[in-house]
Amino acid sequence: MPDRPSGTDTQPSDADLVVRAQTGDHAAFEALVRRYQGIAVAKAYAVLRSRQDAEDAAQDAFLRAYRALSQLRTPGAFGSWLLRTVTNVALRAATKRAKRPIALADPEAIHTPPPELEVNDAIAQLPEGQQQVIHLFYGQGYRCAEIASLLGLQVSSITARLSRARRALRDLLGEESDRR
Amino acid sequence: MNCHWVEQHIDAYEIGDLGSRDHELLDAHLAGCETCRGLLERLRATDQRLRDALAWAEPGDGFARRVAEAAVHLRPRRLSLARVAALAAAAALCVALLQMARTRPQTHLPPPSHLAGPEEVVAGQLHDPYGRLAHTRVDGHPYVAVAHTALNLGPRSHFVFAQGTQFARAPDPRDATLAMSVHSGTFLGHVGTTTTEVKLELSPELGGAIARTAGCQFYSTGCPATRLATTQSLEPQELADWPEDIRVHVFTGHLAIDLGTHQLSLQPGDSCIIAAGTTAGATHTIEAHAAELRRTIGQATLERRRRYQALRAQYAHRLLFLRSAKGSHLPQRARRIALLNELITSHTQGLARLEAARPQILELDAAEFELRRHEQLREEALDVFQRLLDETTPS
Numbered sequence: 001m002p003d004r005p006s007g008t009d010t011q012p013s014d015a016d017l018v019v020r021a022q023t024g025d026h027a028a029f030e031a032l033v034r035r036y037q038g039i040a041v042a043k044a045y046a047v048l049r050s051r052q053d054a055e056d057a058a059q060d061a062f063l064r065a066y067r068a069l070s071q072l073r074t075p076g077a078f079g080s081w082l083l084r085t086v087t088n089v090a091l092r093a094a095t096k097r098a099k100r101p102i103a104l105a106d107p108e109a110i111h112t113p114p115p116e117l118e119v120n121d122a123i124a125q126l127p128e129g130q131q132q133v134i135h136l137f138y139g140q141g142y143r144c145a146e147i148a149s150l151l152g153l154q155v156s157s158i159t160a161r162l163s164r165a166r167r168a169l170r171d172l173l174g175e176e177s178d179r180r
Numbered sequence: 181m182n183c184h185w186v187e188q189h190i191d192a193y194e195i196g197d198l199g200s201r202d203h204e205l206l207d208a209h210l211a212g213c214e215t216c217r218g219l220l221e222r223l224r225a226t227d228q229r230l231r232d233a234l235a236w237a238e239p240g241d242g243f244a245r246r247v248a249e250a251a252v253h254l255r256p257r258r259l260s261l262a263r264v265a266a267l268a269a270a271a272a273l274c275v276a277l278l279q280m281a282r283t284r285p286q287t288h289l290p291p292p293s294h295l296a297g298p299e300e301v302v303a304g305q306l307h308d309p310y311g312r313l314a315h316t317r318v319d320g321h322p323y324v325a326v327a328h329t330a331l332n333l334g335p336r337s338h339f340v341f342a343q344g345t346q347f348a349r350a351p352d353p354r355d356a357t358l359a360m361s362v363h364s365g366t367f368l369g370h371v372g373t374t375t376t377e378v379k380l381e382l383s384p385e386l387g388g389a390i391a392r393t394a395g396c397q398f399y400s401t402g403c404p405a406t407r408l409a410t411t412q413s414l415e416p417q418e419l420a421d422w423p424e425d426i427r428v429h430v431f432t433g434h435l436a437i438d439l440g441t442h443q444l445s446l447q448p449g450d451s452c453i454i455a456a457g458t459t460a461g462a463t464h465t466i467e468a469h470a471a472e473l474r475r476t477i478g479q480a481t482l483e484r485r486r487r488y489q490a491l492r493a494q495y496a497h498r499l500l501f502l503r504s505a506k507g508s509h510l511p512q513r514a515r516r517i518a519l520l521n522e523l524i525t526s527h528t529q530g531l532a533r534l535e536a537a538r539p540q541i542l543e544l545d546a547a548e549f550e551l552r553r554h555e556q557l558r559e560e561a562l563d564v565f566q567r568l569l570d571e572t573t574p575s
Contacts, residue, residue, distance in 0.1 A: 030248035037244055042237035047545075055239055059247050066251040087549055094542075117493045119233035127555040138227065139234030143196055159197040161559070166191055170226060 011142075013150050018075035021066070029069075033062050035150075036079060039135035040086045046124030047090035057093050061086040076152040083128045122172035130165035137162055183209075186216045194223060429558055470547040477540050485541065488531045495520045495527070 012020075012031070020028035040061060045054035065082050072081060123131055136147045144162065148155040186209055192198045193206050210216055429450075474482065499520045502513055535541055 026248050026252055029251055030244050033244040033247045037247075038234055038238040041239055042234065045237065047549075055243065058239070059243070059250070062247045063250055091546060091549060094545075117497070119229045120237065123230070123233065125552065127552060127559040129559045134230065135234060137195070138230040139238065155197075159192065159195060162195050163191045163197075164559075166195075166226075169230070173226065173229075 011146070011150060013076070013152060014078045015075040015152055018069065018072060018078045022070050022072075022075070029066060032078065035140065036082055036135075037062075038139045039131060040082065042120055042135075043083055043086045043124055043131070044090040044093075046121055047087070047094050053093060054090070057090045058086060060093075061089040064089065079132045079151065080128045083131065118173065119169075122169050125172060126165055126168055130161055130168070133158055133161045134165050134169070183213060183216055186210075186213070187219065190216075190220060190223065194220075194227070467551060470544060470551055473540050473544040473547055477538055477544060481534065481538060481541070485531065485534055488527045488534065492524055492527045492531070495524045499524070 012028075014032070014035075017028045017032045017035075021032060037058065040058035041051075041054050044057035044061070045051065048054050048057060061082065065078075065085050072078065123134055126134065132151075133147060136142045136150065137144070142150065144158045145155050147153075148158045151158070186206060189198060189202065189206065193203065198206065210220060499517060502517050502520070
């Protein structure tokens with residue numbers, strides 16, 4: 001297997017950050033949070049439909065991930081592991097909320113919908129690996145080679161995953177990808 | 181180079197995956213072809229929508245700092261000897277309590293007098309990675325079995341026993357389906373049908389082994405030593421303490437995973453996810469389960485729910501617009517705002533009534549999330565094959 005760079009010139013890889021966070025480096029953990037906070041909130045929002053609840057769920061998921069970090073044996077898999085945790089936390093929060101009387105017309109939920117609710121929902125329907133790449137490419141502005149290096153994967157895997165995700169999103173959004 | 185070639189490669193062009201020569205050729209083609217420029221513009225418009233949506237989701241700068249500060253006060257969970265001892269003591273206490281509970285009179289179901297005694301007595305309890313008692317769904321309903329709870333299982337039922345479960349079984353005299361009486365412990369998840377896909381083997385020790393037929397190729401994550409075409413034996417207790425989901429996809433051959441309390445038997449194309457810290461698994465039959473739920477709920481109900489959600493989102497967008505500076509010049513603004521508020525309330529109520537009346541809808545949501553996890557697993561497996569191809573193809 002060919003050697004892969006560990007992170008980009010300026011950005012350490014997920015695996016590097018996880019290993020540092022496992023040894024108690026809080027700055028490394030904060031960098032991981034910064035890297036994944038957007039996709040974590042978006043994913044929780046797809047379940048909870050409330051910005052505040054989504055941020056709470058994302059925060060809860062990060063803290064749970066932090067507590068279990070020392071047991072993560074494949075540090076490079078942090079992203080998809082975290083996204084699964086976010087999903088589980090959000091589903092639990094949704095179940096708890098379903099048992100409460102529903103606040104009709106929650107003003108917060110109504111007044112700050114995402115500008116592209118449909119797009120957010122479409123992203124949430126992708127497999128987690130594709131969501132992660134879409135987030136890093138469009139949300140964080142990394143190039144494919146940088147994402148490959150952050151995740152410890154081959155560039156060809158990332159471009160294949162990104163292409164599949166783009167095609168799937170166009171289908172989900174009902175947009176024409178062919179001519180005319 | 182023609183338009184068809186451009187159509188095939190424009191994604192690679194946009195994500196920067198096209199060689200410099202092809203990039204130049206495509207640039208030249210775009211300069212002279214209005215149709216292809218239109219295609220590129222549409223793709224870029226979609227990309228911009230993605231950027232906008234993801235930018236909205238980014239929390240403010242303070243978020244990461246708040247989380248990191250909260251984490252400072254958390255102690256990362258380590259499985260120390262003291263913790264193992266505490267868990268063992270808690271498990272012993274639970275078993276004792278459950279044994280006591282077995283002697284209590286039955287309250288909500290007839291006593292299982294027609295059933296034999298427990299087939300298996302397994303000590304211990306399962307915990308998830310956060311130290312809580314692990315439990316999940318039985319055919320979609322959150323459920324923790326208690327003493328002498330009888331369950332009716334049809335031929336399409338899905339079930340897994342967690343460690344610590346005591347049960348007896350016998351044909352149910354009422355409808356001739358398999359009946360089980362769970363005496364204690366936790367009844368977990370679904371691993372496939374009772375008839376063909378999964379063989380359950382209860383045994384007292386936790387741990388197990390993954391066995392494969394000759395030529396079996398499989399991919400797994402979460403359990404690093406079991407990547408493609410390897411065999412791995414696991415020490416007792418190792419799986420129970422495993423912090424990650426173990427995810428397996430079988431390409432060829434037959435794969436049997438003995439998890440101590442049950443055995444998963446996987447055929448080519450099957451995927452399974454073994455939840456972290458438990459010995460429960462789920463196979464691709466979650467797809468059948470979701471399809472069944474969709475049939476039960478009915479297309480009309482699902483369509484109505486989708487419409488309610490879409491309308492509510494549309495009203496919210498319009499409301500946002502009216503309240504923004506852009507909308508301030510519009511006539512009858514206050515009236516429109518009131519009307520939209522009323523519509524949102526009405527559709528929220530409709531949605532709440534719909535969801536309260538149909539718990540299967542929430543169950544379907546959970547099943548669909550589970551399906552996405554399986555899709556991701558297959559995606560990862562495909563990536564592995566792609567990587568293998570990359571590594572084996574001579575450059």
